[in-house]
Amino acid sequence: MSASSGSGERGDGELIPRNGDEEGDLDPDDWEQFLHVGRGLLDDLVEHVRTVRERPVWTAPPPEVIERLEGPPPEHPTDIDVVLDEVRHLVLPYALGNLHPRFWGWVHGAATPVGIFADAVAAAMNANVGGRNHAPVYVERQVVDWFRRILGFPEGTSGILVSGTSMATLIGLAVAREVATGFESRKRGVAGERLTAYVSEEGHVSVRRALEILGLGSESLRHVPTGSDRRIDVAALERALVEDSRRGERPFCVIGCAGSVLTGAIDDLEALAEVCGAHGAWLHVDGAFGAMLALSPSLRDRVRGIERADSVAFDFHKWLQVPYDAGCVLVRDAEAHRRTFECRQDYLQREASGLAAGEPWFCDFGPELSRGFRALKVWMTVRRYGTRRLGRVVERNCEQAALLGRLIDAEPGLERVAPVSLNVVCFRCAAAEGRVGDDLDRRVVRRLQETGVAVPSTVRIDGRTAIRTCIVNHRTTDADVRQFVRDTARTCRECAAELGPAGEGT
Numbered sequence: 001m002s003a004s005s006g007s008g009e010r011g012d013g014e015l016i017p018r019n020g021d022e023e024g025d026l027d028p029d030d031w032e033q034f035l036h037v038g039r040g041l042l043d044d045l046v047e048h049v050r051t052v053r054e055r056p057v058w059t060a061p062p063p064e065v066i067e068r069l070e071g072p073p074p075e076h077p078t079d080i081d082v083v084l085d086e087v088r089h090l091v092l093p094y095a096l097g098n099l100h101p102r103f104w105g106w107v108h109g110a111a112t113p114v115g116i117f118a119d120a121v122a123a124a125m126n127a128n129v130g131g132r133n134h135a136p137v138y139v140e141r142q143v144v145d146w147f148r149r150i151l152g153f154p155e156g157t158s159g160i161l162v163s164g165t166s167m168a169t170l171i172g173l174a175v176a177r178e179v180a181t182g183f184e185s186r187k188r189g190v191a192g193e194r195l196t197a198y199v200s201e202e203g204h205v206s207v208r209r210a211l212e213i214l215g216l217g218s219e220s221l222r223h224v225p226t227g228s229d230r231r232i233d234v235a236a237l238e239r240a241l242v243e244d245s246r247r248g249e250r251p252f253c254v255i256g257c258a259g260s261v262l263t264g265a266i267d268d269l270e271a272l273a274e275v276c277g278a279h280g281a282w283l284h285v286d287g288a289f290g291a292m293l294a295l296s297p298s299l300r301d302r303v304r305g306i307e308r309a310d311s312v313a314f315d316f317h318k319w320l321q322v323p324y325d326a327g328c329v330l331v332r333d334a335e336a337h338r339r340t341f342e343c344r345q346d347y348l349q350r351e352a353s354g355l356a357a358g359e360p361w362f363c364d365f366g367p368e369l370s371r372g373f374r375a376l377k378v379w380m381t382v383r384r385y386g387t388r389r390l391g392r393v394v395e396r397n398c399e400q401a402a403l404l405g406r407l408i409d410a411e412p413g414l415e416r417v418a419p420v421s422l423n424v425v426c427f428r429c430a431a432a433e434g435r436v437g438d439d440l441d442r443r444v445v446r447r448l449q450e451t452g453v454a455v456p457s458t459v460r461i462d463g464r465t466a467i468r469t470c471i472v473n474h475r476t477t478d479a480d481v482r483q484f485v486r487d488t489a490r491t492c493r494e495c496a497a498e499l500g501p502a503g504e505g506t
């Protein structure tokens with residue numbers, strides 16, 4: 001390093017360049033000023049969360065904002081306070097809306113302010129949790145172990161934090177594929193293998209995508225019919241397994257739904273474990289949000305059998321109220337898990353002591369080598385609230401979904417289209433009945449979103465569009481539910497009037 005005109009002096013008298021220079025480091029010239037703007041930012045972030053209820057659920061980013069977020073990269077530095085002001089004006093006001101108590105679209109968690117601190121700590125430490133011997137590794141291990149206990153898996157179960165259930169399912173099915181091929185497919189690929197997987201008609205698209213990525217192809221996935229309760233028809237599953245085996249296919253994996261994305265249906269996981277045992281198939285459970293029922297003493301029974309799965313995928317960023325992104329996969333057979341992803345390289349040599357100790361390394365349990373410190377926000381959330389309080393959020397959301405279902409049943413303008421088994425409620429505008437096409441319900445959902453009143457989403461059930469709410473939100477109150485029903489019934493009437501008489505829809 002050469003001392004230049006803008007250098008400062010270190011305590012020991014050695015000159016160090018400042019970042020105003022081309023040569024200096026990227027730390028602030030003035031740490032006091034950095035701290036000052038940082039405190040101002042923290043004030044604004046806390047205010048952003050504290051006042052979320054007073055704002056529309058969602059505000060679309062206006063064209064002038066989008067325009068300012070286009071263009072070439074800056075060549076020259078900008079002061080940090082200017083950068084933060086841009087964030088305040090261009091980014092913060094146009095959020096997705098999922099902090100709001102009436103955001104119930106798709107399956108989006110609301111997070112808690114604990115995450116602000118957790119992500120700040122994680123960024124300050126800048127840990128790479130691929131492996132080695134440092135505290136973040138032990139934090140992630142404890143998080144995995146906590147949820148192993150919560151879900152009832154035996155000691156020795158392995159696990160890893162990932163971006164979400166899509167990635168967790170990819171990992172679970174990768175282990176299943178390796179086990180089915182005697183750990184040959186890592187080497188030889190899967191050409192010629194006729195592996196087939198099974199999920200109910202309520203299965204999430206991430207299952208199909210995992211099979212596509214794993215080289216098994218979407219055609220390897222069989223969708224098994226469900227009963228009127230929307231749970232997988234176990235007898236139909238068994239018939240499919242037997243018939244496919246007879247035809248020379250190799251049924252290698254069944255994916256159970258513990259909280260389906262369409263209706264919240266939970267398959268009979270114990271029956272699936274029996275069937276998988278009898279047919280030598282791997283049982284993977286998609287518990288993206290439903291796995292968190294295990295936090296509640298009164299609801300835990302709903303996911304009975306989850307502990308018999310070979311692998312389970314679930315999210316922290318949904319019902320556990322941890323900020324995006326954070327999910328987890330647990331694998332009962334830790335050795336199979338490691339053999340599927342083990343990453344031995346000359347420069348990744350392990351040692352008994354020193355920084356290269358700390359076996360097992362997380363990079364041996366998933367596709368990523370470098371990985372961030374996702375575990376801290378989970379760890380801090382569980383430390384702060386405890387499992388009981390977090391389980392109570394899950395219970396309350398189910399009670400609120402039941403309330404929403406009852407209010408819809410009592411409202412002549414609305415019509416429920418699926419049983420409320422958990423926290424998901426699917427319904428339609430009654431005026432949509434007999435209409436051609438599905439314009440009305442889609443228009444109602446857009447209108448609710450665009451006016452900032454609430455955010456439900458749409459879903460297709462039995463070939464028709466419906467309005468869907470999925471409550472995984474600790475800020476939701478019963479009053480929000482009541483207001484939503486009033487606003488939605490009114491919006492249905494308005495939109496039906498705009499579209500004209502039934503039968504004229506397109």
Ligand SMILES: *Cc1c(COP(=O)(O)O)cnc(C)c1O
Binds near residue numbers: 259261287315
């Ligand atoms: C959200 C969800 C997924 C996908 O999880 P990501 O965290 O979005 O990757 C899979 N299955 C179900 C049932 C889900 O709700």
